[in-house]
Amino acid sequence: MSGVFLKDFENFASTATADSPDWLEPIRRTAMDRFARTGFPTARDEEWRFTPLAPIVRRSWRAAAGANEDLTPAQVDPFVFGHPEWCRLVFVNGEHVPGLSFAGSLPDGVIATSLSEVLRNGGDLLQRHFARYARIEENPFTALNTALFRDGGLVHVPAGVDLSLPINLVFLTTREADGTVIHPRNLIVVERNARASVIESYVTLAPGARYWTNPVTEVWTGANTWVEHTRIQRESEAAYHVATTQAEVSRDSHYRSFSMAMGAALARHNLNARLADQYAEALLYGLYITHGEQLVDNHTVLYHDHPNGHSWEVYKGILDGRSRAVFNGKVLVKPEAQKTDAKQTNRNLVLSDFAKVDTKPQLEIFADDVKCTHGATVGQLDEVALFYARSRGLAAEEARRLLTYAFAAEVIEEVALAPVRTELNRLLLERLDEVK
Amino acid sequence: MLEIKDLYASAGTKEILKGISLKVNPGEIHAIMGPNGSGKSTLAQVLAGHPAFEVTRGQVLFEGQNLLDLQPEERAQAGIFLAFQYPVELPGITNAYFLRAAYNEMRKARGQEEVDPMDFLDLLEEKLKVVDWGPEIMQRPVNAGFSGGEKKRNEILQLAVLEPKLAILDETDSGLDIDALRTVAEGVNRLRHPDKAFIIITHYQRLLNYIVPDYVHVLSSGRVVMSGGKDLALELEAKGYEWVDAQAEALAR
Known part of the structure; x- marks a missing residue:
């Protein structure tokens, strides 16, 4: 199976190098080698036990079509989350479309642009952060994205800047996405003392299209920052969505994630937040609403690497029909991470007799002076x-x-x-x- | 207005109400007292249509129509209100939203137009005075994180907004400090009206110092064992429920 991607990669490597900076080539190649060696995860892999990947693995996917169709803002607007005055970057079938995007009024020094643009024009911000947090060794899908990504959003908020309105990254698919795989890649960098809100949304204009989105988003925050990261997944219900978000939270920083999943036949979101220094805080909220035969899988990992970290996690799901939800919440507390305070909750509301939930807290605690709790419920409406x-x-x-x-x-x-x-x-x- | 005839009700296999009869006319306040487990709260919940209870015998007429044929929401729309002993927390729904939704259901049932949020706020301003509250309370989720006293006051606020014909207060006084008790009682007194009736269910006589009933009924083991005027409550307070039990036994023999 990985042979198909390898061929893709060679084609891609030969055409893309002209646009690509030198430092990126070896990273892409290492990632491709990695994927070629490991291939896709299997059901024997504990991390993927409840996630039936066969529909992705068995198909051969073409590289994304890009924005071939001429779309007008009027066609796209109803699918764009949020207000028209918010800065937005719109990507159609994986490719940035400036005509549909809107710069808004961003404070001085704030960058919101496409990776394709950055790759063409250079700058060392991307090099400083790219692939440093979402590691290819941890996840074959991340390796594949790293090898093959073409575009995505880059957000940079300089030190001390307070972003009052959110920046909106919109990934749209059209009929032409059918049969293709898209690897969006995003990087969000918020420097010290800054505040930012970024929205990432995946939405389709073609409800029956069968495509596969494989996004990776890296978030880095400097000291004393405040970041709200909202994620909305409304893919076609025939599509597949396997995503990784990796957030690095620095000292005295507050990272707040809200992840809403409603679309896709199969959706998997790996959300990993690392409390990379003392007094860091991560709040992870999630909501999934499924019906029919959908499967939504949320795997979160909170790395408590340093003392005095605080994490708070609440994921809720509403399931109807024969849909399934998987929740796996891992909390890793290192020996030095004393005074860690972590709480995790997963609650599921099951509206049908045929829906099913697999929920699993996974606490691995190596420090002795910590407060870690978890709870999970699966039930019906209270009579x-x-x-x-x-x-x-x-x-x-x-x-x-x-x-x-x-x-x-x-x-x-x-x-x-x-x-x-x-x-x-x-x-x-x-x-x-x-x-x- | 309300006529209960020989009412029997069970929860599962356990028979709780064993032949209750009671008649309530417009303008009257009836107090129902009795020891724990006597069936007071069950009676309240059966009247409101709680699905956990099954009526096995008897009849309840409300303004001439058979109440037991109606769904809980139809009973509410017909003008029956139950102030819950344990008001339910509804996190995620603001008090304003919930109350307006309920209010509009009542209006629809009466063939009136729904009110929009702005008009509803005007109406609320007046009603909030009944429980001596400011408008902030309306943006909080229904009963979530409320103290015991706040929950009971919220029930009275709902009562004031929904303007039922018959209000049943199920141990609204339990767990209240004296100030909260007074606020709740004053609220009820302000809502008294010749066309409206109240059934006040209580374990203690204390509330009846503030809301003076026309009739007092004493329940024991699912039956009305004594009925009288407001003085019966005082007598009960002085002699204790053991006295009632003794009377009930005498009655049974």
């Missing part, structure tokens, strides 16, 4: 709460809808930026109408 709502005049169906909404809204409430929260709420209501 007493339903009665309470009905006793106030709400019809049974309406009461059910309201409580389902409330279950999910509770985690959206944790999103810090109010306009983002409002948009997420709207998306949630739309989705609940689809599911029920």
